[in-house]
Amino acid sequence: MNNIAQRLQQVRERITQTATKWQRNPADIQLLAVSKTHPATAIKSAATQGQRCFGENYLQDALPKIESLKNAGYDLEWHFIGAMQSNKTRPIATHFDWVETLSSLKHAQRLHQQRPPHLAPLNVCLQVNISHEPQKSGINPAELETLASAVSQLPRLRLRGLMALPASADTLEQQRLPFARLFHLFTELKSQGFALDTLSMGMSADLEAAIAEGATQVRIGTAIFGPRIKK
Numbered sequence: 001m002n003n004i005a006q007r008l009q010q011v012r013e014r015i016t017q018t019a020t021k022w023q024r025n026p027a028d029i030q031l032l033a034v035s036k037t038h039p040a041t042a043i044k045s046a047a048t049q050g051q052r053c054f055g056e057n058y059l060q061d062a063l064p065k066i067e068s069l070k071n072a073g074y075d076l077e078w079h080f081i082g083a084m085q086s087n088k089t090r091p092i093a094t095h096f097d098w099v100e101t102l103s104s105l106k107h108a109q110r111l112h113q114q115r116p117p118h119l120a121p122l123n124v125c126l127q128v129n130i131s132h133e134p135q136k137s138g139i140n141p142a143e144l145e146t147l148a149s150a151v152s153q154l155p156r157l158r159l160r161g162l163m164a165l166p167a168s169a170d171t172l173e174q175q176r177l178p179f180a181r182l183f184h185l186f187t188e189l190k191s192q193g194f195a196l197d198t199l200s201m202g203m204s205a206d207l208e209a210a211i212a213e214g215a216t217q218v219r220i221g222t223a224i225f226g227p228r229i230k231k
């Protein structure tokens, strides 16, 4: 086994052990492999081990990889998890299966209009600024229901859930607080009638805390692919 295969296996074990500890079914927690800055060969190593869902942040970096792996026989699913910009919505709507960093109606409308008709509706998660950090993207929790309602009206989008990238914290207890708040918002929206199934939270350093608080998807980069490659 190569390094990526070994590390992928270790991450799967962390997920399984943590899920079991909290009496959750490990199958209810999806692993999104975050391959930003890593080459298509690294993605292939993970795909060979059965990894199907990959997350990318930078469009220029992602598009050639998506293209080169298109006909490689892996049936990959691509999630856009980077900062949204209006002038990039068309290629995102065309080449990705999911957008997890949606936080404005303007971007939602563009993605809806630009999603090619021959493709299934684009799956979206609303990114929530759960730690109230002024410099971070994501919608304010107070505005979440309004945006969720508006996005639900757009037939070329399919609202799947919530995503957050909280401020980093050192202890498990501190890490759990923002994840618990996001879980609460997720539960509230579901009780208001939104059919959500995805709560995307937790990365290499805090996946245990996220699973403890109900994550249905963890987004893992470094623990699978190693440190990010600098240009």
Ligand SMILES: *Cc1c(COP(=O)(O)O)cnc(C)c1O
Pocket: 034, 036, 057, 081, 082, 165, 203, 204, 205, 219, 220, 221, 222, 223
């Ligand atoms: C880079 C990134 C990740 C993965 O982070 P790691 O700490 O490398 O696991 C997850 N989510 C988002 C939004 C990211 O940008």
